[in-house]
Amino acid sequence: xxxxxxxxxxxxxxxxxxxxxxxxxxxxxxxxxxxxxxxxxxxxxxxxxxxxxxxxxxxxxxxxxxxxxxxxxxxxxxxxxxxxxxxxxxxxxxxxxxxxxxxxxxxxxxxxxxxxxxxxxxxxxxxxxxxxxxxxxxxxxxxxxxxxxxxxxxxxxxxxxxxxxxxxxxxxxxxxxxxxxxxxxxxxxxxxxxxxxxxxxxxxxxxxxxxxxxxxxxxxxxxxxxxxxxxxxxxxxxxxxxxxxxxxxxxxxxxxxxxxxxxxxxxxxxxxxxxxxxxxxxxxxxxxxxxxxxxxxxxxxxxxxxxxxxxxxxxxxxxxxxxxxxxxxxxxxxxxxxxxxxxxxxxxxxxxxxxxxxxxx
Numbered sequence: 544x545x546x547x548x549x550x551x552x553x554x555x556x557x558x559x560x561x562x563x564x565x566x567x568x569x570x571x572x573x574x575x576x577x578x579x580x581x582x583x584x585x586x587x588x589x590x591x592x593x594x595x596x597x598x599x600x601x602x603x604x605x606x607x608x609x610x611x612x613x614x615x616x617x618x619x620x621x622x623x624x625x626x627x628x629x630x631x632x633x634x635x636x637x638x639x640x641x642x643x644x645x646x647x648x649x650x651x652x653x654x655x656x657x658x659x660x661x662x663x664x665x666x667x668x669x670x671x672x673x674x675x676x677x678x679x680x681x682x683x684x685x686x687x688x689x690x691x692x693x694x695x696x697x698x699x700x701x702x703x704x705x706x707x708x709x710x711x712x713x714x715x716x717x718x719x720x721x722x723x724x725x726x727x728x729x730x731x732x733x734x735x736x737x738x739x740x741x742x743x744x745x746x747x748x749x750x751x752x753x754x755x756x757x758x759x760x761x762x763x764x765x766x767x768x769x770x771x772x773x774x775x776x777x778x779x780x781x782x783x784x785x786x787x788x789x790x791x792x793x794x795x796x797x798x799x800x801x802x803x804x805x806x807x808x809x810x811x812x813x814x815x816x817x818x819x820x821x822x823x824x825x826x827x828x829x830x831x832x833x834x835x836x837x838x839x840x841x842x843x844x845x846x847x848x849x850x851x852x853x854x855x856x857x858x859x860x861x862x863x864x865x866x867x868x869x870x871x872x873x874x875x876x877x878x879x880x881x882x883x884x885x886x887x888x889x890x891x892x893x894x895x896x897x898x899x900x901x902x903x904x
Contacts, residue, residue: 549789550590557795559589564603564799566871569807569878570826571607571800579604579742580668581871582796583660584830587837588864592653593660594644595789598782600742603793605775607800612768620762622717625752626769628724629731633744633770636735637778644739645785651845658841661834663740668834671746672827679820700757717762730755731770738774739781745771807878822877829870836863 550556563585570581579600586596615621647655696704704720712721730751738744745767752763782788840856842848 549595549791552791552795556589560586560792560795561799563871564796565803566799566875567796568800568803568805570823570874571804571807580664580746580827580830581874583742584664584834584867585871586792586796587657587660588833588867591789591792592648592787593656594648594653594782594785595787595792597644597660597740597742598779598785598788599790599792600796601738601775601782602779602788602790603797603800604742605772605779607797607804608768608771608775612765612772615765615768620765621769622715622758622762622766623769624713625715625717625727625756626766627773628713629727629734629748629752629766630770630773632724632728632731633735633738633748633774634777636732636737636744637739637774638735638781639732640736640739641778641781641785654841654844658838658845660741661837661841663737664834665831665838667737667741667743667746668827668831672824672831675820675827676824679817679824682817682820696757697754699755703755704757715756717758717766718756722756726755734770735774735778738771739778744774806882809882818881822874822881825877826870826874829866829873833863833866833870836860836866 552560563582567579567582567585582603583593583596583600586599587593591599612621612626616623644656644659647659651658703722703726704718706723706726707721708723708725711723711725713724713727714721730748734744734748734751737747745764748767748770749760749763752758752766753760758766779788836859839848839851840859843851843856
């Protein structure tokens with residue numbers, strides 16, 4: 544079995560990781576996501592094996608999720624019971640996903656896990672990014688009036704709320720009804736499985752709570768923080784037992800993200816919801832492109848395709864690195880620009896208020 548090597552943390556790598564954590568934190572605070580869909584690929588681009596990037600990302604995220612859940616619970620946005628129940632089922636998915644990752648590592652080495660994680664990223668980000676972009680366009684054209692309200696219950700959500708299986712029902716205050724834990728089990732398992740693969744379980748957890756249970760988007764994203772804490776705590780332990788958690792990476796990106804998340808969170812108070820979704824979709828699709836260019840090199844290394852010249856692989860990797868760097872810079876500039884424009888418009892509005900009041904009098 545190939546032994547994984549921890550990357551050398553020289554001054555350049557530390558600086559890059561801190562900046563990546565900072566941008567990931569801004570993205571996290573701006574779009575309400577953990578930012579792992581930026582952080583995991585960024586660590587992989589620095590030479591961190593995929594399994595180590597995922598494990599270290601989970602280790603950095605769960606303390607941040609705890610703080611976020613605590614803050615949002617003060618505003619009554621968190622269903623703690625629902626988060627814990629789904630989180631416990633998610634631990635099963637995390638454990639199973641960890642076994643998949645470790646199995647791939649033992650059979651195919653670092654290149655195998657790199658290929659697997661990159662492929663999952665390309666598939667998941669293409670699906671989620673497209674949906675987010677579509678919703679952003681709908682909001683901009685007025686088709687979605689208030690995305691923070693509970694979506695109209697679809698047939699699945701109505702069926703779930705009327706389903707009664709004796710001995711399995713649990714009451715949840717967020718939806719004011721009882722739901723069978725047999726419905727929650729597959730939701731949690733799938734969320735944990737994705738989290739153990741790319742460290743982004745919310746791509747399943749949040750939509751499932753919204754469209755299967757009928758939670759408002761605001762409460763779904765807040766409750767996801769509880770799930771992320773439970774998953775991250777267990778996942779960090781499971782992966783640490785395999786020796787693939789690099790706590791150095793976790794602490795550096797956590798330090799950077801704690802600064803960035805403050806700026807991102809402030810930015811959301813000044814921009815429209817569809818702008819947030821446009822930024823989120825753009826970053827996702829750019830990261831997707833970045834990961835796509837790495838796949839041929841992994842396939843060549845594994846011997847799945849005709850071996851490619853090293854120069855060709857280096858060129859593709861360079862394009863992937865450039866695409867990721869562009870995604871990070873683009874995201875940071877978009878967020879800071881939205882923050883600047885929003886603050887300027889807010890200041891102009893404040894200055895005009897006395898004049899408008901005087902004209903009214």
